[in-house]
Amino acid sequence: MAEAIVSVVVERLGDLLLQKATSLHGVSNQVEQLQDALKQIQSLLKDADAQQNERESVRQWVADMRDVAYDAEDIIERYALKVGSRKEGGIQNVLKRISTLNSSLQNYGIKFDSMEAGGPSSLSEKIRKQRQTYAHVEPDHVVVGLEDNLKEVVACLTEEVKYKYRVVSICGMGGLGKTTLARRAYHHPQVQSHFNCHAWACISQQCQIRDVWERVMIGLISPSKDQRDEIRSLRDEELAEKLCEVQRQKKCLVVLDDIWKVEDWNSLYAAFPMNDANSRILLTSRNEDLALQVDPRGPRHKLKFLNDENSWELLQNIAISWRSEDNSNIKEEMRFLGKDMVSYCKGLPLAVIVLGGLLATKQTLAEWEQVHRNVKSYLHQQKDLGISMVLALSYDDLPSHLKLCFLYLGHFPEDFEIRTKELIQMWMAEGLILQTGSNKETLEDVGEQYLKELVQRCMVQVGKKSSVAGIKTCRLHDLMRDFCVVKAKLENFLHIINVNHESNEETEAPIGEVRRFAISGGSSDPMSFGFIFSSTSQKYFHLRVLKITTNDPDRQSGPFREVEMKSLIHLRFLSLRSTGVRSIASLRNLKCLQTLDLRTTDWQFNLPNDMFRNMEHLRHLYLPRFSKIRGKLQLPNSSKLQTLVNIPVFICDVEDPTVGFDEFGKNLMPSNFTFNCLHVLKISCPRDKRVDITPMVTSCPQIYQLRLWGKIEKLPEHDKISPHLAKLSLIDTDLEEDPMLILEKFPNLKILYLGYKAYTGKKMMCSVRGFPQLQSLILDHLTNLEEWEVEEGSMPSLCHLKIEYCWDLRMVPDGLQFVGNLQKLEIVSMYSSFVARLGEGGQDFYKIRHVPSLEVKNTISKNRGVRRYRLEPLRKPEN
Structure with missing residues (x-):
């Protein structure tokens, strides 16, 4: 894996030479020498990596060279940020260390002749x-x-x-x-x-x-x-x-x-x-x-994983020794232990077979109890049919850049659903995603390809899917994660610390300097935090990724209520999501930030208007739902922005080259200005007046996800909005004209959510050939809607329809009978009279009889007087 790290560092040094010529003035020659020196050792490292498990001396040499590569990157980055020493000594020292390590190959006893000839190592041949x-x-x-x-x-x-x-x-x-x-x-x-x-x-x-x-x-x-x-x-x-x-x-x-x-x-x-x-x-x-x-x-x-019943059956077929016990109580106890142990296998047949083979040699309850206490280590340590050996084959077959990305997954806890977008942003922050040379392909695009390849290689499992962005969440099988954590620590890539000491994820002591930690646990503490970060020392000066979470985001005191991190100038990724942090004025110094997530739970968030001005690399910005801003919110060069969430109305004044958001909604944006890289836009409008969002939306020709929250004057015409738009959410927009007349013309719209008071009219119409790609439609809290008409030929691709809290809607539209792809219909919190029409024998049954799945929840009787209750959105949309 050291070869992969050196490859990444070489790539970054090349980028720095191109992008930071001015900052590297006076040391560019040394940087080029350093890059050349690292390139020369790449081929040696590829061979040495393959021999690490066989010889401790090789492992030590690889660890030393890995640390040199990391130090080289840190030194050059300090120069680029103008915070390091202006002397050339740092770079020269790294070059001397590389030279010393190269000349000491014989002292380490390393010979690469057989490897360079393409012959397999003795270990790989044995496997x-x-x-x-x-x-x-x-x-x-x-x-x-x-x-x-x-x-x-x-x-x-x-x-x-x-x-x-x-x-x-x-x-x-x-x-x-x-x-x-x-x-x-x-x-x-x-x-x-x-x-x-x-x-x-x-x-x-x-x-x-x-x-x-x-x-x-x-x-x-x-x-x-x-x-x-x-x-x-x-x-x-x-x-x-x-x-x-x-x-x-x-x-x-x-x-x-x-x-x-x-x-x-x-x-x-x-x-x-x-x-x-x-x-x-x-x-x-x-x-x-x-x-x-x-x-x-x-x-x-x-192939799928075994269910619990099949796993237990397989274990019994192999580990039959428990039946030899005469005492029925002992038999039952062994059965209980066996079922508990097999649950750890998580349906992986190989794991069940290894466990069964081990238990088959154990004749007494005491022996089974011993295996039960150490089942995790027993499973991975079996040498002839060890799970680690089988999983290691998949890891060894990965290209070098994917090895780093896979090991990074060890940061996340067991059974954790990993948000794909967040994971890719972390990979980017760590520099694990390499540019392809294509002007059209972003780092995010490359990161998605990396993840898809890990999925295709059956090393990562898909969690939730999104029709807009493909894989929404992913996860690791528990045994794959165990292997990942052990391998990451062995390679000195990651060190796991569980403050509860409930799980032992320790392996042998690492060789070299630990650079990444993941700290978890502390669930009994109301101010429990989880961290994911990189570091070269306990001072965390070289921190690139920092994610802070808490189990009690509503607590109004604690060490992170006022976050002070002005010295963490290397940060690329910072997430304070749901921490309750109120003020973060010190973020002005974080010039390298690419992703900033401030979606806290506090209703009043103090946001300095110039906080983002110097963040020239900012790509993904997530603001709190409600913020206190004085003056105009300034952003850096908008050409790199891809995600803007909870933006308070309009963009203006882009001449300087900052981009501003006027809290009063005044539109000062030049008509020829465009956000060519922006893909996700979520706008928050004032509560007390209608605003025109057309100029803002028109300036974003590439967006595929748009959310408008708050009163707007009108929907822009379909030809004014990006043809790439795939997901649209309207919440509290208070539209008086039927929005379907415009929305049905969007050629690639797949998901449409009309939330609380998005439309206040009584009739809605979906025309023939309208919504050609729409797959999911949710109508939520459209409390004035009485009639909905769907013409034959409309929404041909619709798979999912959900109607909730639309109390005045008399019936489902007749045209639903022609929507042949409809797979699921959900009816939530609707009147019993509406629901009765859908049942077999009901007046509307013929409209939905072809739908495989009908779910009805929380049926309401009219005599319950629901009108007396204040209407609120049923769900708070995702930030």
Whole structure:
């Protein structure tokens, strides 16, 4: 991983040389020398990284070089920010350290000859042999949880009329049972009788193309000794051609087990004709993208985790020794311990198998209790079939930049839903995302691709999805997170501190200087905080990422009520979300900030009007819902801004080059000014008067997410708003004219939320061909709405409709019967008379009978006198 860190540092030094020529005046030559020196050691580090686990001396050398790279970056950044020494000594000292480390390779006993020649290390070769699979080797336990998958795979392989796929793939995280499923399908009687010949080849991470072709050929034709010799004497192109010929002439099944890289398939491809419908290829891979590229039309079977019942059944099939106890009370106690331990496996079959194999050797209750106390360490320490070894294969296969991004996930607690946007912003702040050279692709775009690749490699799980931004949240499987934390600490990338000492995430002492900490816990303290940050010392001077949270955001006292952080000038990411912080005047010094999240829970937030003026790198700004601002709020160069949330009305005065927000809503913005990078805009309007938001919205041609909160004069015409708009929320806008006449013309609108008093009229109309891409529509607290008409052909893509607190609405529109894609209809807090019409036999049942899911909550009777209650928004929209 040191090679990855050096690569990132080299990239940053190059950026600094381009962007900070003035700031680096007098030391630019030294910076170039430093960059060249680091480039020279990159190839050595790539080889040394592979040998770390085998030799302590190599590990020490790698750790030293890693620290040098970090120190180099820190020194140059201090120069760029004009806060470091103006002498050249710092850079020269780093160059001397690099030279010393290079010259001391022999003292460390490091030799790279075999590695540079491309030969695998002894450890990787040992792992490869352990991972070798064979078709005839059956598992020594009963397989559970794969029955449905087996039926699907067998059908895809054998039913030629229904399925004419060339390639069938099985994908999933390491340890889910891909090889087991492939082996069961391979030996299934229906498959054996359907194909004339069969072959099995294990690819593994060190793919030997010639060896694979020979094994497949031998498996398909069962050659004599002379024929085997002939096969081995063929040139590569001759062997590939003969393999193709065999598969065209016969019905062949070829299993390619454990294939990792698209490049490997591209090398193997020549021997497997893709236009032949009689023969089939069954492949297993941890990489979903590989399966997609091999055959975009072919079915991909993504294995799921076992449920609790199947996990317990599998454990019992392996660890049967608990039945040998005669005492029924002891049996029951062992059963209780077993169920508790298997829950830690989180449905990963490999983990259950490892645990079961361990328990099978334990005969007494006392032994089971000992395993129960240390189940976490036992699972990861099993050497022959260790979970860590299996998961490490996925990690080792990552490109260097993704290794850093993966290890960064160790910051987040167990079972934590990680916000994708926030994660990518943290990656950016740490410099883990590299520019691609494309002017159109932002760092955020690259970060999304990084995350998607981790998902495709089955190392990260998708949480919630967003039709606007793809992956909304993500998470790590508990066992994958355990591996991540251990690996991150071993690599000196991250140190976890739990102040409650409830979980032990300690590993062996790190070599070198610890640079990142994640502090969590303290749940019993009303002012509990969590931190995620980088640091080179206890003074945290080089802090890049700081996230503070508290379990009691409403508490009105505490050390972070007035945050003082003016010395943290290296900060790129700062989140004080929900901390209750009221004043942060010291943030003026944070020139490097890219993301600033101030969405606190306080209703009165003191916001200095010039606080952001010097933040020239600011990209994502989240303000509190309500702020006290005196004068005009000034922002830096707006060309980099991508997210503005809770902005108080209008942008003005952009000539200086600051951007201002006038608390009185006066529009002074030049007509030719545009925010070309702004993607997310959420505006807060005054409560006491209507304002014209057209100039502001028109100036943002690239936005795909827009929220308007407060009274506005009118909606801008559809051709005045970005054609990229995908999500729109209107809350308390108090529109008197039907907004659907404009909104239905947005070509890419997918999500529409009309919240509390967004529209005050009585009738709403959706025309034919309106809302061509709309997928989700929520009508909430439109209390004057009586009639809603939907013409046939409107909203053809609508999947989800929610109606709540629209008490005067008489019925659902007749046109819903023509919305064939509607999958879910939610009716919340509506009158019982309205709901009765939707039931079977009701007047409106024919309109929604095709909808698979109808959910009704909180039905209200008219005699309850709901009109006497003050209307408030049912939900507070996301900040």
